[in-house]
Amino acid sequence: MSNLIKIGWDCSIQDIDDENIVRIMAVQKNSYHVSDGEHDYAAHLSGKFLNQVTHSLDLPAVGDWVLVQKLESEQKAVIQELVPRNSQFVRQAAGPKVEAQIVAANMDTVFIVNSLNHDLNVRRMERYLLAAYESGASPIIVLTKKDECSVDEVKAAIARVEEVAIGVPTVAISNVTREGIDELLEYLPAGRTAALLGSSGVGKSTLVNTLLDEAVQETKDIRETDSKGRHTTTHREMFILPYGAMLIDTPGMRELQLWDGESSMDSTFSDIEAFEKECKFNDCKHDTEPGCRVQEALENGDLSYERFQSYLKLQRELAFERRKQDQRAYLEEKNRWKKLKRQRHAGYKLRKKR
Known part of the structure; x- marks a missing residue:
């Protein structure tokens, strides 16, 4: 356990077999470099792990903790399971x-x-x-x-x-x-x-x-x-x-494309959120409504026009991304049912032949 602490292990996590836990130190395409705080290993995903992956978020990333089967003589490891992340x-x-x-x-x-x-x-x-x-x-x-x-x-x-x-x-x-x-x-x-x-x-x-x-x-x-x-x-x-x-x-990103963020808009734009709470109407669109505190802040300089436009743009972008993700989830579910239907139909035809 002391070796794991060297690489950031949280001792509050219980019921983990620390003999077989390692941390992902580097990822390059489909290869992983892992460490248990004492020894380094070249690692790959087990077939069982890959079969259980349903989303890209299920794959290990740098900083992840994973359970492995160590092949000590080869300085290699097989990744069996991903430990739940805290961030x-x-x-x-x-x-x-x-x-x-x-x-x-x-x-x-x-x-x-x-x-x-x-x-x-x-x-x-x-x-x-x-x-x-x-x-x-x-x-x-x-x-x-x-x-x-x-x-x-x-x-x-x-x-x-x-x-x-x-x-x-x-x-x-x-x-x-x-x-x-x-x-x-x-x-x-x-x-x-x-x-x-x-x-x-x-x-x-x-x-x-x-x-x-x-x-x-x-x-x-x-x-x-x-x-x-x-x-x-x-x-x-x-x-x-x-x-x-x-x-x-991490590699540099010319532009960060957001995946999620609705729940953090209030933290990122706390000043605008505070103005919105002072609007006369709860459903204020911050356009022509009377008693709009946001428009007042824009007019008197308490809020810059560029920051407010950035706020609106990010809201639209997150809504657009959510619609795309929902559409993808719908298509994946539809395809899953099609596959199950074909499997059932093939099984039915096989039983009839018997």
């Missing part, structure tokens, strides 16, 4: 297919990373905050490349961020001078797990190298013309920091 960061998978994709699991904190240049995008940050709250982990805003900005520029950027990340800690850091690193580590004590999330080129992999004091992740410079980044991390991997915390690095 999961999920997004809509890229492409036209309606499918959830787990970015990281069982993290205590989500570090939402943005760089202090003209790629700083508070609208994108709102999306990450929404998904972070939905994950069950605590969000922290990390602003990188502090050494490239003046003191006034840093203050202005933090002020912009704090207008949308209400009540969320914001830390500005430099991977070059290490300024702000100690403050950041206060949010990641030993034994805890954090996931780094953000666009390409914001400095996630550089931050991993800084915290490990070792160049384990490849890094590339951003384009000077627009501060856009290039993909460097191509898979998800968890690193153990020298003092005992865990850090999950």
Whole structure:
């Protein structure tokens, strides 16, 4: 058990065979790298596990705990069962297919990373905050490349961020001078797990190298013309920091496609939710109704037009995603019944022949 604690095991979980439990340290396509805190193994899913998978969310992700059968002599393991998660960061998978994709699991904190240049995008940050709250982990805003900005520029950027990340800690850091690193580590004590999330080129992999004091992740410079980044991390991997915390690095996402988030809109947009509660009518559409506190806030500057439009856009997007997911669930159920009907019909014909 002491070895599992080294990689973040929660001792409050009972009735688990700790001899055969490991943590997913890296995922690359269909291969898994796992650890029990003492030994590492190359792992794959058992046939029984695969047969029981009904949804992409059932598959293991970096940070997951799983029960395995160890093949000690080969340094391999067969994954038999997934231990229930206490948090999961999920997004809509890229492409036209309606499918959830787990970015990281069982993290205590989500570090939402943005760089202090003209790629700083508070609208994108709102999306990450929404998904972070939905994950069950605590969000922290990390602003990188502090050494490239003046003191006034840093203050202005933090002020912009704090207008949308209400009540969320914001830390500005430099991977070059290490300024702000100690403050950041206060949010990641030993034994805890954090996931780094953000666009390409914001400095996630550089931050991993800084915290490990070792160049384990490849890094590339951003384009000077627009501060856009290039993909460097191509898979998800968890690193153990020298003092005992865990850090999950993930590939950069140019745009985070939401999978869920209705229940976290009030946390992400607490200011707008507060205004809505002060509207004269409970079913106020915030358009032309009398006594609309939201319209009043827009007019007097208490609420920015851009933030309110972002709020409405995310509501529409989540409603659209929910309709797509419901349609997919309906089609899957319909196909399931068709398959069962064919099986029954084939069985009936077989019995008649006998």
